[in-house]
Amino acid sequence: MGLQLCSVEKTYEMNSVGVRALRGVSFDIDQNEYVAIMGPSGSGKSTLMNIIGCLDVPTSGTYVLDGADVSALGEDELAEIRNEKIGFVFQTFNLLARSDVFHNVELPLIYAGLRPARRRKLAEEAIARVGLADRMRHRPNELSGGQRQRVAIARALVNQPSILLADEPTGNLDSATGAEIMEVFDALHAEGNTILLVTHEDNVASHAHREIRLLDGLIASDSFQSEAA
Amino acid sequence: MSKIHGSVEALRIALAALRANKARGVLTTLGIIIGIVAVVTTMTAANGLANSFRESVSVLGTDVIYVSRMPWIFQGNFFQFRNRPNLDLKDSVKLARQLGSEAVVNPTDDTRRPVKYMSEVIENATVIGTTDKHMMVSSAVPEYGRFLTAYDVKFKRHVCVLGTTMREQLFGDVDPINKKIKVGRSAFRVIGVMEKQGSAGFFGGPDFDSQIFIPVSTFVKEFGGRNRSFAFAIKAPPGADVADFEYEVVGEMRKVRKLKPNEDDNFAINKMDSLLEAFNNVMGVVLMIGMAVTGISLFVGGVGVMNIMFVSVTERTHEIGIRKAIGAKRRAILQQFLLESSMICLVGGAIGVALSFGVAAAINRLLMPASVSLPIVIIALTVSVAVGVISGFIPAWRASRLNPIDALHYE
Known part of the structure; x- marks a missing residue:
C-alpha cells in the first residue's frame, strides 16, 4: 500500500506558454512513513502536493494510491478519493467560518454519506483526540490559531485517511504553538498514520524521518534522517 | 441514504x-x-x-333551451337578425302543442318600469312577464307566499312576485304579502317573494334578485304586445336527450314559422352551454x-x-x-x-x-x-x-x- 509516483510531470498553460512545474518526479512512500517535502518557492512542491492530494492530476506519469491508479480519474472520482483517503491540513486552516467545531469535523463524513449517529460518534472521537472536546460548539473565530489548526487536524483524521497531507501546518502559528501542533503530528505518526509535511522550515521538517527536496520541478535529494533529529 | x-x-x-x-x-x-x-x-x-x-347562470338550468329572435352571442352582422319576425305568444302556444304535453314551453319578456310602494320608488325595475311554468324551467322558488299560477295568467290578474332585493328595497321589515304596489301605472298585489339567487350583476349580467314577476298576459295588456318578441324557455321531456330535443325544437319552430326547406332559420336557439x-x-x-x-x-x-x-x-x-x-x-x-x-x-x-x-x-x-x-x-x-x-x-x-x-x- 502507500503511494507510488512514477515519472510524474505537470505542465501548466500560462498565456499560451507551457510552464513545467514538475519534470519527472518518482518516489514511493510506504505506510506509516513520516515525510517532509521541502524546496524553495517555485520548486514545484505545491503542484506535487496538489497531485498527491488528488486535487489535480499529472500531465504525464502515474500516481498509484493504495494500489489504485488515480492519475487519470475524473473530478467526482477524485472527490471521492479525497474524501476517503486524504486528510488535508492547510496553512490557513480552511475551516468553515459560519459552522461550529463539531460541524466542521463532521463535514467529510456527511459527504461520505454516513448516518448521523455514526457521524456524531466519529466526529466526537476525532475532536477528543486533538483535545478540544470542550470546544465542540465553538465557532472558529472563538478559537486561537493553535486550536483552529487542531480542529483542521481532527477534520483530516475523522475519515481515517491513508495519508495526512499537511501544507505548512505551522506557517500561521507562533513558534510555541507550532511546536505543539508538531507534537500532535508526531503522536499521530506514532499511532500508525502516514504523514506528509510540505514545508520550507527546517525545524518543521526535522520532525519527519525522511526528507525529499525539490528544485526546479525535480527531486534534488531524498534522504532518511536519524530518529533523533 | x-x-x-x-x-x-x-x-x-x-x-x-x-x-x-x-x-x-x-x-x-x-x-x-x-x-x-x-x-x-x-x-x-x-x-x-x-x-x-x-x-x-345555474339558476337558469343547463337542460333548458331558449328560443328567441336574436342569438345571445353573435359574430358578424347585426342587421342579418334585425328583420326577423317577432316571436309572439301565439307562436309559443303552437310550439307547445307540437312538442307535446311533456315538454314545457314558457314565454317570457321583460321591460323596465318604475315600481312604487308608499313613498319608496325604484326607477327602472326589471319587470318580467312569465307564466306558472317559470318554476319548471328555472330553479327559482318562492321563499314565502306563492308563485304565479295558470289561473293568474288566464285571467290577466294584477298580481306579482318580488325578488328578494326588491322586497328589501320596497318594504324593509314590513310583510309584503297582499300589499299593493304600483308597477308602471297599475296596481299589483304582492303574492310571493322569491328566494335569494345571487347575482351576476357586477359584469352586466342579470341580477335575479331585483326582478319582479307578473303574469305574461297581464304584461301584454299593460305594456303592449304588438312589437314584442318573446323568448321561449323550453325544457325537454323527462329522460329526453337534450341534443336530440334541440333538433326537434328547431324542426317544430320551422313549422311554426312556416319556413321552406331552403330558407334559413329566422329564430335563434340559445343555451346556457353556449353562454358558458x-x-x-x-x-x-x-x-x-x-x-x-x-x-x-x-x-x-x-x-x-x-x-x-x-x-x-x-x-x-x-x-x-x-x-x-x-x-x-x-x-x-x-x-x-x-x-x-x-x-x-x-x-x-x-x-x-x-x-x-x-x-x-x-x-x-x-x-x-x-x-x-x-x-x-x-x-x-x-x-x-x-x-x-x-x-x-x-x-x-x-x-x-x-x-x-x-x-x-x-x-
Missing part, C-alpha cells in the same frame, strides 16, 4: 446562508413576493369571477393576459434571485474550495446552491401567498367575490420553487464546476 443526508445538509447550509444575509435576502425575495402576489391575485380573481358567473362557453373563452383570454403580466413580474424576480446567487457563489468561492477539498462532489455543490435559491424563493412565495390573502379580502370587499383556495396556494408555492430552481441553476452550475485548487486559493 447518502442522498437524503446530503439534502438535509444542503438545507441546513441554505438556511444558514439566508440567516447570514437577512437584508439581502429580504430585498431579493421582494421581487418574488410581488410576482407571487400577482399570480395568486390573478388566479383568485379569475376563479371568483367564474364561480359567481356559474352560480348565477363564450364566458370561458373570454375568461381564457383574460387569464392569459393576467398570466403574461404575472410571468413578467416573476421573471424579473427570478433575475434578481439569479443575480444574488451569482454574488453568493462568488462570495463563497473559498468555502466551495474547502468543501471540494474534503470530498464534496459536483452534485453536492449544485444541490447546495439550488436549494439555497429555492429556499429564497419559497420564503418569498410564502410571504406572497400570505399577502395575497389580504389582497383577496380587499377585492372581496370592493369588487367581487374572491377567496384564495388551497390549489392556488399549492400552485403558487410550486411556481416559486420552480423559479428558484431555474434562476439558481446557472450560478449553482458554475459553483459546482469550480476548480478546487483555484477555489481554495480564492480570497
Whole structure:
C-alpha cells in the first residue's frame, strides 16, 4: 500500500506558454512513513502536493494510491478519493467560518454519506483526540490559531485517511504553538498514520524521518534522517 | 441514504446562508413576493369571477333551451337578425302543442318600469312577464307566499312576485304579502317573494334578485304586445336527450314559422352551454393576459434571485474550495446552491401567498367575490420553487464546476 509516483510531470498553460512545474518526479512512500517535502518557492512542491492530494492530476506519469491508479480519474472520482483517503491540513486552516467545531469535523463524513449517529460518534472521537472536546460548539473565530489548526487536524483524521497531507501546518502559528501542533503530528505518526509535511522550515521538517527536496520541478535529494533529529 | 443526508445538509447550509444575509435576502425575495402576489391575485380573481358567473347562470338550468329572435352571442352582422319576425305568444302556444304535453314551453319578456310602494320608488325595475311554468324551467322558488299560477295568467290578474332585493328595497321589515304596489301605472298585489339567487350583476349580467314577476298576459295588456318578441324557455321531456330535443325544437319552430326547406332559420336557439362557453373563452383570454403580466413580474424576480446567487457563489468561492477539498462532489455543490435559491424563493412565495390573502379580502370587499383556495396556494408555492430552481441553476452550475485548487486559493 502507500503511494507510488512514477515519472510524474505537470505542465501548466500560462498565456499560451507551457510552464513545467514538475519534470519527472518518482518516489514511493510506504505506510506509516513520516515525510517532509521541502524546496524553495517555485520548486514545484505545491503542484506535487496538489497531485498527491488528488486535487489535480499529472500531465504525464502515474500516481498509484493504495494500489489504485488515480492519475487519470475524473473530478467526482477524485472527490471521492479525497474524501476517503486524504486528510488535508492547510496553512490557513480552511475551516468553515459560519459552522461550529463539531460541524466542521463532521463535514467529510456527511459527504461520505454516513448516518448521523455514526457521524456524531466519529466526529466526537476525532475532536477528543486533538483535545478540544470542550470546544465542540465553538465557532472558529472563538478559537486561537493553535486550536483552529487542531480542529483542521481532527477534520483530516475523522475519515481515517491513508495519508495526512499537511501544507505548512505551522506557517500561521507562533513558534510555541507550532511546536505543539508538531507534537500532535508526531503522536499521530506514532499511532500508525502516514504523514506528509510540505514545508520550507527546517525545524518543521526535522520532525519527519525522511526528507525529499525539490528544485526546479525535480527531486534534488531524498534522504532518511536519524530518529533523533 | 447518502442522498437524503446530503439534502438535509444542503438545507441546513441554505438556511444558514439566508440567516447570514437577512437584508439581502429580504430585498431579493421582494421581487418574488410581488410576482407571487400577482399570480395568486390573478388566479383568485379569475376563479371568483367564474364561480359567481356559474352560480348565477345555474339558476337558469343547463337542460333548458331558449328560443328567441336574436342569438345571445353573435359574430358578424347585426342587421342579418334585425328583420326577423317577432316571436309572439301565439307562436309559443303552437310550439307547445307540437312538442307535446311533456315538454314545457314558457314565454317570457321583460321591460323596465318604475315600481312604487308608499313613498319608496325604484326607477327602472326589471319587470318580467312569465307564466306558472317559470318554476319548471328555472330553479327559482318562492321563499314565502306563492308563485304565479295558470289561473293568474288566464285571467290577466294584477298580481306579482318580488325578488328578494326588491322586497328589501320596497318594504324593509314590513310583510309584503297582499300589499299593493304600483308597477308602471297599475296596481299589483304582492303574492310571493322569491328566494335569494345571487347575482351576476357586477359584469352586466342579470341580477335575479331585483326582478319582479307578473303574469305574461297581464304584461301584454299593460305594456303592449304588438312589437314584442318573446323568448321561449323550453325544457325537454323527462329522460329526453337534450341534443336530440334541440333538433326537434328547431324542426317544430320551422313549422311554426312556416319556413321552406331552403330558407334559413329566422329564430335563434340559445343555451346556457353556449353562454358558458363564450364566458370561458373570454375568461381564457383574460387569464392569459393576467398570466403574461404575472410571468413578467416573476421573471424579473427570478433575475434578481439569479443575480444574488451569482454574488453568493462568488462570495463563497473559498468555502466551495474547502468543501471540494474534503470530498464534496459536483452534485453536492449544485444541490447546495439550488436549494439555497429555492429556499429564497419559497420564503418569498410564502410571504406572497400570505399577502395575497389580504389582497383577496380587499377585492372581496370592493369588487367581487374572491377567496384564495388551497390549489392556488399549492400552485403558487410550486411556481416559486420552480423559479428558484431555474434562476439558481446557472450560478449553482458554475459553483459546482469550480476548480478546487483555484477555489481554495480564492480570497
